[in-house]
Amino acid sequence: MREQNKKAALQFKNVDFHYKNTEGKIPILKNLNFSVADGEFVSIIGASGAGKSTIFRLIVGLEALTSGSICLNEKAVDNRSGKVGYMPQQDLLMPWRTVQQNAALPLELKKENHLDRKTVKNLLEAFGLKGYENKYPHELSGGMRQRVSFLRATLSGSNVLLLDEPFSALDAMTKLYMQEWLLEQWEQQQSTILFITHDISEALFLSDRIFVITETPITALKEIEVPLERPRRQQDLDKKEVTELKNNLLEQFRTRV
Known part of the structure; x- marks a missing residue:
């Protein structure tokens, strides 16, 4: 695994967010804290409607925080439009x-x-x-x-890139090719990537860490270190420790369906 720079490229600090409807406030994030290191590749997985895309919308500035702060490169930024x-x-x-x-x-x-x-x-x-x-x-x-x-x-x-299920509409073979291509570009650019996916194998192949959304409202993200060195090949997903991790994650989501 690539050695991570200690500098944080992205941080959520005590972030709250809720939607409003005719019935009142619907909490989505409550006092959420997490950090992504400069040059790190982190994936977010969770059930549909769990709040994955909401996290992206808050980072981009398409939604306004209820409270807390979002930091880019260790500086709190109120107007993040165009900065990621x-x-x-x-x-x-x-x-x-x-x-x-x-x-x-x-x-x-x-x-x-x-x-x-x-x-x-x-x-x-x-x-x-x-x-x-x-x-x-x-x-x-x-x-x-x-x-x-x-x-x-x-x-x-920006050194921070947000990718929201970018390969979900591609056929299986093209998707595998694009995953390998993305890792090549990431290695060359040394960028920081936060990646949303529903595909557990994709998250394991691409990521240094995986954030798992286990509840809504989101109060914390379960963090998983991917037990693979870099560079990687698709065949590495067949390693015993990776297969066991994948099966554990699948079982977690199966119990929530």
Whole structure:
């Protein structure tokens, strides 16, 4: 496992959050604390509706905290909009824009257009998209669309990337390939990734640690260290200790269905 820098890239400190409806307040997070180290890959797993995506929405700034604070690189940040890279489950590429134009969108929003052509051209090649610069989203495979979406997230300029089930819509073979590709990009960029998934095998293959949501409202996250060194291969998931861990996690979720 990669040795982690002691600096925290992301921290939740005593975070409370609730929704309001006609019946009153619905608590989702209560006094939640957790930390993700700089350069770490952490996955979040939990049942549907448990609050995984709500955590992302709070980090991005799409929802407002009820109380507490969220820190980026050990500094409390009130306005986090645009300060983290976010890759949703659907790629959300704009169909009227080319691959290069879609990828460059964060630079345009930050008014850094002078970086567009050179920066994006170099990264397109690194992401295996050379020759597709002027293609439109409908001309790409699902895996290639997700590469463009990930490139767009990295061009946010943040060292913290949030990936919300980015491979769930892909076929099985493409998904395995994209998992390996993502680890290669993460190793090269030395970024910090928080990754939501319903796939326990995916979480085990990708992550340094796994946060398990076991209750709602969320008062704590159960932390699991993945017993695999890096670099990894898909075959490593067949190791006895990993298989036992996977079966234990499956059993936990089976009892909650």
